[in-house]
Amino acid sequence: MKVPFVDLTSQLASIRPEVDRAVAEVLDRGAFVLGPGVAEFEEQFAPATGRRHAIGVNSGTSALHLALLAAGVGPGDEVVTTPHTWISTTWAISYVGATPVFADVDPVTGNLDPAAVEAVLTDRTRAILPVDLYGHPAPLVELERLAADRGVALVEDAAQSHLATLDGRPAGSFGTLGCFSFYPGKNLGAVGEGGAVVTDDDELAARVRRLRDHAQDGRHHHVEVGYNYRMEGLQGAVLTVKLRHLQEWTDERRRAAARYAELLADVEQVTLPGVAEGVAPAWHLYPVRVADRDTVAQKLAEAGIATGVHYPTPVHLQPAYEHLGHGPGSFPNAEQYAATCLSLPMFPELTAEQQEHVATQLRSAVGG
Numbered sequence: 001m002k003v004p005f006v007d008l009t010s011q012l013a014s015i016r017p018e019v020d021r022a023v024a025e026v027l028d029r030g031a032f033v034l035g036p037g038v039a040e041f042e043e044q045f046a047p048a049t050g051r052r053h054a055i056g057v058n059s060g061t062s063a064l065h066l067a068l069l070a071a072g073v074g075p076g077d078e079v080v081t082t083p084h085t086w087i088s089t090t091w092a093i094s095y096v097g098a099t100p101v102f103a104d105v106d107p108v109t110g111n112l113d114p115a116a117v118e119a120v121l122t123d124r125t126r127a128i129l130p131v132d133l134y135g136h137p138a139p140l141v142e143l144e145r146l147a148a149d150r151g152v153a154l155v156e157d158a159a160q161s162h163l164a165t166l167d168g169r170p171a172g173s174f175g176t177l178g179c180f181s182f183y184p185g186k187n188l189g190a191v192g193e194g195g196a197v198v199t200d201d202d203e204l205a206a207r208v209r210r211l212r213d214h215a216q217d218g219r220h221h222h223v224e225v226g227y228n229y230r231m232e233g234l235q236g237a238v239l240t241v242k243l244r245h246l247q248e249w250t251d252e253r254r255r256a257a258a259r260y261a262e263l264l265a266d267v268e269q270v271t272l273p274g275v276a277e278g279v280a281p282a283w284h285l286y287p288v289r290v291a292d293r294d295t296v297a298q299k300l301a302e303a304g305i306a307t308g309v310h311y312p313t314p315v316h317l318q319p320a321y322e323h324l325g326h327g328p329g330s331f332p333n334a335e336q337y338a339a340t341c342l343s344l345p346m347f348p349e350l351t352a353e354q355q356e357h358v359a360t361q362l363r364s365a366v367g368g
């Protein structure tokens with residue numbers, strides 16, 4: 001039996017008539033960049049994140065860049081973040097000329113450890129940038145309190161956590177601004193690139209809205225250095241259709257996660273993803289941890305099961321960040337995750353049979 005890692009085409013097939021209508025409307029209207037398709041999506045996405053404003057942009061990376069600019073982060077500032085993430089989180093800090101300061105992660109969830117964050121705050125800290133990794137919200141209540149106490153911004157990287165909740169609050173609703181990605185493989189995926197910044201603050205929203213469109217506050221009047229980070233009309237239209245199904249797809253992911261937990265509960269050699277109290281993850285990924293990870297992945301591949309590694313090299317050990325002077329051992333929990341994490345197939349259409357095959361093969365691969 002073949003088990004793909006994700007299955008984007010079958011999801012699209014299940015809503016194809018709706019998508020075709022939305023695409024045709026964009027083509028008929030000719031509004032290819034921003035326009036009504038994007039405006040409608042923004043109106044519907046904002047409340048899904050518990051926010052008053054959503055601003056559609058051309059990627060999650062751009063969303064992070066604009067959020068940090070709006071939060072007033074610039075050269076000479078420090079931004080505290082996690083080394084165990086997709087590299088874009090750190091790129092955004094570099095784009096605004098600030099310095100990434102890493103704090104180690106919690107061994108159970110792989111998310112930032114608030115005590116480690118507190119230990120690296122300095123007078124130069126301007127923002128804290130946690131990531132809701134794997135779709136599991138970071139300890140955002142603690143981090144929000146820490147940011148408020150120190151008078152710094154909290155910017156939430158919610159690129160993997162659409163519709164996840166913490167104490168009943170949706171991902172993206174914590175701190176000053178939240179950032180989403182709609183890269184095709186994300187829980188809410190465009191048919192190309194896309195992202196959004198969400199916030200409750202009217203002025204920050206207006207600034208992000210200007211910055212994404214060459215910082216124009218009227219036609220041909222540019223109030224600061226701006227960017228071409230606009231969302232395409234086609235992406236807005238397709239995302240509006242998909243947003244209608246997102247809760248149902250998230251429920252399916254939660255069912256699949258519960259099923260993995262049940263099937264693998266007694267396999268000692270496999271550490272299941274931890275879930276913190278009060279959290280309902282969006283299960284963007286289902287990362288287990290195993291010793292000798294690459295061999296296990298190889299055995300699963302031979303049994304027709306695709307897996308992923310998120311992420312094999314922590315950011316502090318990437319050549320791009322060599323100048324920060326970290327080395328192996330700098331952030332042991334993040335490095336432990338990088339060495340042992342293995343993402344099992346996880347998507348809403350995953351069947352019970354496929355999951356049973358994954359569990360059986362994983363059990364045998366680890367000798368359980």
Ligand SMILES: *Cc1c(COP(=O)(O)O)cnc(C)c1O
Pocket residue numbers: 059060061062085086088089131157159160180181182183193194195
């Ligand atoms: C996907 C992702 C991003 C970047 O989003 P793009 O749309 O690919 O630019 C940022 N942070 C995290 C944690 C992500 O997973």
